[in-house]
Amino acid sequence: MAGVDPLPAAALAGLSVIALILARRVRALAGELADLRERVDGLATRLETAEDDVAGALERTEVAEIVLLDKGLADEEDLEAARRRSDDASAAALARDDLN
Numbered sequence: 001m002a003g004v005d006p007l008p009a010a011a012l013a014g015l016s017v018i019a020l021i022l023a024r025r026v027r028a029l030a031g032e033l034a035d036l037r038e039r040v041d042g043l044a045t046r047l048e049t050a051e052d053d054v055a056g057a058l059e060r061t062e063v064a065e066i067v068l069l070d071k072g073l074a075d076e077e078d079l080e081a082a083r084r085r086s087d088d089a090s091a092a093a094l095a096r097d098d099l100n
Contacts, residue, residue: 068074074082
């Protein structure tokens with residue numbers, strides 16, 4: 001009976017170990033990918049909610065402007081000045097966020 005050549009057997013054993021290590025790593029990465037997918041889905045839901053909130057706020061702002069104009073409590077210049085102040089405050093807040 002002929003003996004088994006130790007070099008090919010050792011190479012096969014080494015490749016088997018590498019294959020097992022890679023398979024475990026692939027499973028771990030697949031799990032991480034599933035976790036990330038869940039997080040992205042959650043963020044997408046939160047973003048949609050925020051977009052809906054912004055759209056609602058914009059609609060309420062437009063209605064308030066119309067009411068102010070109709071009641072004669074403000075004119076276009078007053079509203080434009082208020083918009084500028086709001087835009088300036090938003091820009092300042094964004095600049096602060098950029099610094100952090």
